[in-house]
Amino acid sequence: MNLEIDSDRLTQELDTLAGFPDAPAPAVTRVVYSEQDRRAREYVKGLCAEAGLDVREDAVGNIFARWVGAEPSLAAIGTGSHIDAIPHAGRYDGTVGVLGGLEAIRALQRSGAKPRRSIELLIFSAEEPTRFGIGCFGSRLLAGCLDPSTVHDKDGKTLDEWRTAAGFHGGLGSVALPPGAYAAFVELHIEQGPLLERAGFPLGIVTAIAAPASWRIAIEGKGGHAGAMLMRDRQDAFCAAAEIGLAVELAAKSTGSEDTVGTVGVCDVFPGAVNSVPMRVRLEVDVRDIDGARRDGVLARIRQACDDTTARRGVRVRIEAINADAPAECDATVVAALAAAAAAHGLPFQKMVSRAYHDSLFLAGIAPTAMLFIPCRDGVSHRPDEYASPQAIADGALVLAETLASLADR
Numbered sequence: 001m002n003l004e005i006d007s008d009r010l011t012q013e014l015d016t017l018a019g020f021p022d023a024p025a026p027a028v029t030r031v032v033y034s035e036q037d038r039r040a041r042e043y044v045k046g047l048c049a050e051a052g053l054d055v056r057e058d059a060v061g062n063i064f065a066r067w068v069g070a071e072p073s074l075a076a077i078g079t080g081s082h083i084d085a086i087p088h089a090g091r092y093d094g095t096v097g098v099l100g101g102l103e104a105i106r107a108l109q110r111s112g113a114k115p116r117r118s119i120e121l122l123i124f125s126a127e128e129p130t131r132f133g134i135g136c137f138g139s140r141l142l143a144g145c146l147d148p149s150t151v152h153d154k155d156g157k158t159l160d161e162w163r164t165a166a167g168f169h170g171g172l173g174s175v176a177l178p179p180g181a182y183a184a185f186v187e188l189h190i191e192q193g194p195l196l197e198r199a200g201f202p203l204g205i206v207t208a209i210a211a212p213a214s215w216r217i218a219i220e221g222k223g224g225h226a227g228a229m230l231m232r233d234r235q236d237a238f239c240a241a242a243e244i245g246l247a248v249e250l251a252a253k254s255t256g257s258e259d260t261v262g263t264v265g266v267c268d269v270f271p272g273a274v275n276s277v278p279m280r281v282r283l284e285v286d287v288r289d290i291d292g293a294r295r296d297g298v299l300a301r302i303r304q305a306c307d308d309t310t311a312r313r314g315v316r317v318r319i320e321a322i323n324a325d326a327p328a329e330c331d332a333t334v335v336a337a338l339a340a341a342a343a344a345h346g347l348p349f350q351k352m353v354s355r356a357y358h359d360s361l362f363l364a365g366i367a368p369t370a371m372l373f374i375p376c377r378d379g380v381s382h383r384p385d386e387y388a389s390p391q392a393i394a395d396g397a398l399v400l401a402e403t404l405a406s407l408a409d410r
């Protein structure tokens, strides 16, 4: 097959997509259901239509763009990722899997390939947890493993309210895919860590995805005047939160494994005035491990630390567990297809674990799934200086195209 990736076009499309940010450049922030999210969706759907794909959206805004195969009744091969971006992020996380997936399909079209199975590009609604505290709600709903009525933002506004205001209607129960909807799913993504670059490999083939968990922790103390309230009378919610934050770090380190990580990424202090003793604090905590049981042990230690802080400081601590997912194993057949495609193009690869989570974590529950990683500079991600070279992206799109073609002809 004569596959050629149009790297200039792909780079230009990634740049254009980065031009729909909720924040000033060079940072990209794009939160699901914002105006910029709507514009970015329109842009990507337009490109898909231009490529002759059949485009549809479901009731929460997951986008499906299908290149209909020679035998349309067969289960399709899926590929894709997300176009939302966390606050102060870069332009490659997720978008490489979306626009790189589209370019892989276009490269197959240009080569004259006529795949047996349909190949479908998926753009998942909100891989990032920014709006609702939970990552991957689009792919969780597709996989039928999330009750949509439980999803709300930090102010209690529900997913249903947000998505209808954004123009997405239809029953939330209709989002789950029927069994066997995809014969396989492959996601192209930047590694988001340093291992490929350090080892000098242009590609990583993911064999397992680590198990994420997240909590919202609400701490309620006693507010007051920062000058007049005596230290001995205080129940400072921020000081309690600081103890809990350090306990998260300690608990993650206590396993002694590099695969365990714990982060407090959000700390909202109320009322947030320099001369006011903090009355309430909201923390958002992220804990992950490739070993689900060990991750749960870390969560238990954090819960114990919350109880200790409550007892010592007289504050109230309420934990809302948002998610605690199992790790996912990638499918051996899809991994082998990726390896064969990389070899066919003379590109060496390393097999590896994904420490970041991805929509593939949930697609793996309903379809044979694997991921293809490309290196990113210095392993930097979730930062404006995130960067993947045009060559690295083109290598990824090429091997993805080859893989999709081989899976689609089975």
Ligand code: GLV
Binding pocket: 127, 128, 135, 355, 356, 357, 358
């Ligand atoms: C995804 O962005 C993650 O946090 O792993």
Ligand code: MN
Binding pocket: 086, 093, 128, 382
């Ligand atoms: Mn991300």
Ligand code: MN
Binding pocket: 082, 093, 094, 127, 189, 358
């Ligand atoms: Mn991502």
